[in-house]
Amino acid sequence: MSAIHQLQDTALRYFLEVVQCGSVSLASERLHVATSAISRQIASLESQLDTALFERHARGMVPTAAGEILAQHARRIGQEAEQAVEAIHALAHLQSGAVRIATSDAFANELVPHVCAQFRQDYPGVRFEVLVSATAQVPRNILMGDADIGLCFSLAPMKDIRVVHRQSAPVVAILPPGHPLARKRSVTLAELTRYPLALPPAELAVRKVIDMACARQELALDPMLVSNHAKTLLKFVQYSGGVSVSSEVSVRHLVARGELIVKPLSDEGMGLRDIEVQTLAGRALQPAMREFLELLISRLQAD
Secondary structure, eight states, X not given: OOHHHHTSOHHHHHHHHHHXXXXXXXXXXXXXXXXXXXXXXXXXXXXXXXXOOEEEETTEEEEOHHHHHHHHHHHHHHHHHHHHHHHHHHHHTTSSOEEXXXXXXXXXXXXXXXXXXXXXXXXXXXXXXXXXXXXXXXXHHHHTTSOSEEEEEOOSOOTTEEEEEEEEOOEEEEEOTTOGGGGSSSXXXXXXXXXXXXXXXXXXXXXXXXXXXXXXXXXXXXXXXXXSOHHHHHHHHHHHSOEEEEEHHHHHHHHHTTSOEEEEBXXXXXXXXXXXXXXXXXXXXOHHHHXXXXXHHHHHHOO
16 A cells, blocks of 8 residues: 555545546456445445435446535545655655754854755755854754754753764864964964954853963953954954964864964863764654764864
């Protein structure tokens, strides 16, 4: 039995076949079902509706006015079942579907849209929803059902959130090309304080890492610019000749284009952050989500 037939009511399917064939015997041949079984199903429908559905003639069976109404209903159900099966098959073959991503600002400017664009080259029917939130909100978006995949920096483990991929994301120094510190193999936070400094606000994860390292060294920070928007910080570096901090993956595209330079920070504690790709624990992801997840992880791991 086909998937379409399995989604249809048996009595309605038998009834509609009799309408189309004009007789129970012809319907029996086409359905490969005994005439008695078809007759029982039609009798059951007539009993439930308390009306005759056919006028029975020597040359065959003709639907009554009530039968015509029911036939229209049965045809509509059959069409809807066919559409549902086609949609499910399209989804399974990645011809359609939706991927909802919750991500923090650091990944929303370049990485996520780049992966979405690359994915659509192979699967143009898949659509995306990208929700940009604070790092702490990303797993909550998954728990609330607002997103299928989460991408953010690590915080404390959260119940019912599964981390499907984790990789180190050390905090690095961000410099403009030609900066005096660009000749060094690595730099320190103390060296960064000598130049116009752009930092995220104190509540963000990267700033917490920086503040803890500065506290250990009794090093005071006096940023010239504070913003929770990653792109604002990076543009400040480009336009002012100042410096900032970030993760390498967040600026990888700008480094590749020669617009910024990345230098490791040699201060203790700069490697404590991880990037996490998250899903809801116990949830079976649809094919489009699984394929996107694999591509996202491969892009994160790219040098």
